Amino acid sequence: MAADFDAAEVDPVARVLPLLPVPHLDREFDYLIPRDLDADARPGVRVRVRFAGRLVDGFLLARAATSDHTGKLGRLDRVVSSEQVLTPEIAALAEEVATRYAGTRADVLRLAVPPRHARVEAEAPRTPETPPAPEIEHAAWSRYRHGENFLEALGGGRAPRAAWQALPGEDWPRRLAELAALTLASGKAAVLVVPDQRDLDRLVTACADVAGADHVVGLAAGLGPAERYRRWLAALRGSARIVVGTRAAVFAPTPELGLLVVWDDGDDLHCEPRSPYPHAREVAALRAHAVGAAIVIAGHARTAETQALVDAGWAHDLVAPRDVVRACAPKVTALADSDHALARDPAARAARLPAIAFAAARSALAADRPVLVQVPRRGYVPALACGKCRAPARCRHCNGPLALPTAAGPDGAAIPACRWCGVADARHRCHACGARSLRAVVVGAARTAEELGRAFPGVPVVTSGGNDVKHTVPGSASLVVSTVGAEPVAEGGYGAALLLDGWALLGRADLRATEETMRRWLTASALVRSFADGGQVVVVADSGIPTVQALVRWDPVGHAQSEVSERAEVGFPPAVHMAAIDGSSSAVAELLEATHLPEGAEVLGPVPLPPGQRLPFGSEGPEPEDVHRMIVRVARERGRALGRALRDAQATRTARRADGPLRVQVDPPRIG
Known part of the structure; x- marks a missing residue:
C-alpha cells in the first residue's frame, strides 16, 4: 500500500x-x-x-x-x-x-x-419558514374505511402501508397534499411520484396550497439542467421536504423520509426505459421497507401487482364502502345491457356511436355541460385495409402500414400515406387481391371530431392528444375529443363521457390489455359528475365482457382480484417473477449457461420479441437477424435470487469479453 x-x-x-x-x-x-x-x-x-x-x-x-x-x-x-x-x-x-x-x-x-x-x-441554501399547521378535510377521508385511522398513524410518525382507491370525482391532488403536509408536520419528509407532467403540475399546486410553496419542489426531466439540480439539492439539503416528481423522483435523497406515494402505478410511464428498467412502484416499496417509511399506492384503478401486495398482507386496503362509491359514481351503460335496450337499438353492437351514446351526449349538452369522447387512436384514419379482401394495406416501399393522415380534399379524395416512411401512395393496389378500394380499420381522434361536429352543429369541438394536450376545459356545453391519457379536467365535471372503440383496447394481444383498458376507462369516467348530478358514461363495448361489467359496477378491486387469480392459474406475474432475455441465439445461450438459476426455475422459449419492442443492440455493427426472447420464470419468493443470479451471470459474461450485446429485464411490462 x-x-x-x-x-x-x-x-x-x-x-x-x-x-x-x-x-x-x-x-x-x-x-x-x-x-x-x-x-x-x-x-x-x-x-x-x-x-x-x-x-x-x-x-x-x-x-x-x-x-x-x-x-x-x-x-x-x-x-x-x-x-x-x-x-x-x-x-x-x-x-x-x-x-x-x-x-x-x-x-x-x-x-x-x-x-x-x-x-x-455554489448557491447558498435557503432556509424555509416554519410550515403551517396542515388543514385536513377529515370529512373527505372519513368516507374511506379506516381513513381516519390512517391519518392518525401517519401523523403519529408510524409507517402505515395502504393501497388507496380514490373515489370517482375525488380531488386526489388535494388528498395526497394533505398526506404530505401531515408527514411534514410530524418532522419527516415526503416523496410523491406521478406519471407525467400534467399530474405533477396539479399535485405541486395542491401541495403548495396546503403546506406552503417554500417546502415543495417539483422534479421532472423537462426542467433545464440548472433548475433540476437546484431543486434536487433543495431536497438533499432538507430545505424542501416535500418532493413531487416523475419516476426518477422516487430516488430523491430527502433526509428523514416519512412517506412515499405512487399515483396511478399502472401507467407505463412509471417503468424506466433505460437499464436496469426499474418500476417506480417496486423501487418505492423497496425504499419504504428499508427505511421504515409509510407508503401509499393510489389511483382510480388497481393493478394486479398492488392487489398482490394487499393479498400478502404487506399493504392494506383504503377503500370506500359500496354505498359511498355508488353515490359518487356516474351511471355507466354498456351496449345492449338488457333485452329492452337491444330491442330499441338492434344495431347497437355494430354501430360506432349507438343511439344510447347520442342520447347521453344530447342530454349533457342540453344541460350546458361538456361531453368527453375518448378514442384509442390519434390521427384521422390511422389504419387501412383492402375494401374487398380486408387484408392490411401496406406500403410498396417499406411494407409499413398505410393511413389517411388528413381528411379528403375538395374533390372527395384522400391520399393514403405510409406511417413509417411517409411516402404517399395514390395508386395503391392490394398485395393480396389487387383491388384498389380501401376501408378504415380504426378511426382516429381527428376523424371522430369531424363526425361529431356534423352530428352536433353549433357545438364547439375541442381535441386533446398528441402534441396538443389540453389540461382543462370550461364547464359549458362542448364536445371534447381526447385520446386515452390526454383527457382534460372540466370545470365542475363532465356531464357525460363516451368511451369509443372498446374493442381496440380490449383486443390487444397483451397480458395487461384488460387491466390497462380498465385503468383508461376509470380515469376518464372519474372526470364525470355523479349520477345524482346527471352524470352518464357510455362504454361502446359488449356488456358481457368481465372488464365492462367491472366498470359498470365501479369495482376496480374486484377486477384486480380476478386478474391476480387468473394469472396465478397460468403462472404469470405477479404470481411469479419473470426475466426476459433478449438477444441473438448465441448470446442468450451463453448467458443462460453462465447463470446458476434458483431452484425450480423454468426456461421458456425462444419466442419472438413483442411487436414494437426495440432491438437490444447498442453497437454500431449490423444487427443479427435471429433476435428472440427467452423467458425465465421462478416462484414469487425467489425473485431476488433470480435477479442476483442474472446479475452475476452478466458479470461473468463481460469478464470473458463476450460480444453480442443483449438485454435482461426482470418483470418487463410486456412479456410477449
Missing part, C-alpha cells in the same frame, strides 16, 4: 465505485487519498480516478484505515465537489435495485443522481 506521495493520516484509503458500463466492474476499488484532498474526500462525494489508463467518474462510498489489496494503490485524482450527493440510504437502495433488476449500481445511480451544475451548487 506504499505510495510516492503524502497520503492522509487518518483513514487514507478511499473505497470508490467507478461509474463503468460493464457488469464485472460493478464493485468498489481502493485508492489512496492525498493529503491535500483529505478535507473534501468524504463519503458520498463525486470523485475522479484513473482506471485502466483513463480518468473516470465515480463516488466515494467509504474511507478505511487499510486495504485488502496487497499491491500498490493508485491515488485519488480529484474530488469533483465537496457536496455529499450520494447518501448512505440511496447507496443502499441502488444496491438493492441493481440486485432486484439484474443491473449495475452505475446504471441505477445515473437515474438517481443528476449531473452536477457547479454554479448552482
Whole structure:
C-alpha cells in the first residue's frame, strides 16, 4: 500500500465505485487519498480516478484505515465537489435495485443522481419558514374505511402501508397534499411520484396550497439542467421536504423520509426505459421497507401487482364502502345491457356511436355541460385495409402500414400515406387481391371530431392528444375529443363521457390489455359528475365482457382480484417473477449457461420479441437477424435470487469479453 506521495493520516484509503458500463466492474476499488484532498474526500462525494489508463467518474462510498489489496494503490485524482450527493440510504437502495433488476449500481445511480451544475451548487441554501399547521378535510377521508385511522398513524410518525382507491370525482391532488403536509408536520419528509407532467403540475399546486410553496419542489426531466439540480439539492439539503416528481423522483435523497406515494402505478410511464428498467412502484416499496417509511399506492384503478401486495398482507386496503362509491359514481351503460335496450337499438353492437351514446351526449349538452369522447387512436384514419379482401394495406416501399393522415380534399379524395416512411401512395393496389378500394380499420381522434361536429352543429369541438394536450376545459356545453391519457379536467365535471372503440383496447394481444383498458376507462369516467348530478358514461363495448361489467359496477378491486387469480392459474406475474432475455441465439445461450438459476426455475422459449419492442443492440455493427426472447420464470419468493443470479451471470459474461450485446429485464411490462 506504499505510495510516492503524502497520503492522509487518518483513514487514507478511499473505497470508490467507478461509474463503468460493464457488469464485472460493478464493485468498489481502493485508492489512496492525498493529503491535500483529505478535507473534501468524504463519503458520498463525486470523485475522479484513473482506471485502466483513463480518468473516470465515480463516488466515494467509504474511507478505511487499510486495504485488502496487497499491491500498490493508485491515488485519488480529484474530488469533483465537496457536496455529499450520494447518501448512505440511496447507496443502499441502488444496491438493492441493481440486485432486484439484474443491473449495475452505475446504471441505477445515473437515474438517481443528476449531473452536477457547479454554479448552482455554489448557491447558498435557503432556509424555509416554519410550515403551517396542515388543514385536513377529515370529512373527505372519513368516507374511506379506516381513513381516519390512517391519518392518525401517519401523523403519529408510524409507517402505515395502504393501497388507496380514490373515489370517482375525488380531488386526489388535494388528498395526497394533505398526506404530505401531515408527514411534514410530524418532522419527516415526503416523496410523491406521478406519471407525467400534467399530474405533477396539479399535485405541486395542491401541495403548495396546503403546506406552503417554500417546502415543495417539483422534479421532472423537462426542467433545464440548472433548475433540476437546484431543486434536487433543495431536497438533499432538507430545505424542501416535500418532493413531487416523475419516476426518477422516487430516488430523491430527502433526509428523514416519512412517506412515499405512487399515483396511478399502472401507467407505463412509471417503468424506466433505460437499464436496469426499474418500476417506480417496486423501487418505492423497496425504499419504504428499508427505511421504515409509510407508503401509499393510489389511483382510480388497481393493478394486479398492488392487489398482490394487499393479498400478502404487506399493504392494506383504503377503500370506500359500496354505498359511498355508488353515490359518487356516474351511471355507466354498456351496449345492449338488457333485452329492452337491444330491442330499441338492434344495431347497437355494430354501430360506432349507438343511439344510447347520442342520447347521453344530447342530454349533457342540453344541460350546458361538456361531453368527453375518448378514442384509442390519434390521427384521422390511422389504419387501412383492402375494401374487398380486408387484408392490411401496406406500403410498396417499406411494407409499413398505410393511413389517411388528413381528411379528403375538395374533390372527395384522400391520399393514403405510409406511417413509417411517409411516402404517399395514390395508386395503391392490394398485395393480396389487387383491388384498389380501401376501408378504415380504426378511426382516429381527428376523424371522430369531424363526425361529431356534423352530428352536433353549433357545438364547439375541442381535441386533446398528441402534441396538443389540453389540461382543462370550461364547464359549458362542448364536445371534447381526447385520446386515452390526454383527457382534460372540466370545470365542475363532465356531464357525460363516451368511451369509443372498446374493442381496440380490449383486443390487444397483451397480458395487461384488460387491466390497462380498465385503468383508461376509470380515469376518464372519474372526470364525470355523479349520477345524482346527471352524470352518464357510455362504454361502446359488449356488456358481457368481465372488464365492462367491472366498470359498470365501479369495482376496480374486484377486477384486480380476478386478474391476480387468473394469472396465478397460468403462472404469470405477479404470481411469479419473470426475466426476459433478449438477444441473438448465441448470446442468450451463453448467458443462460453462465447463470446458476434458483431452484425450480423454468426456461421458456425462444419466442419472438413483442411487436414494437426495440432491438437490444447498442453497437454500431449490423444487427443479427435471429433476435428472440427467452423467458425465465421462478416462484414469487425467489425473485431476488433470480435477479442476483442474472446479475452475476452478466458479470461473468463481460469478464470473458463476450460480444453480442443483449438485454435482461426482470418483470418487463410486456412479456410477449
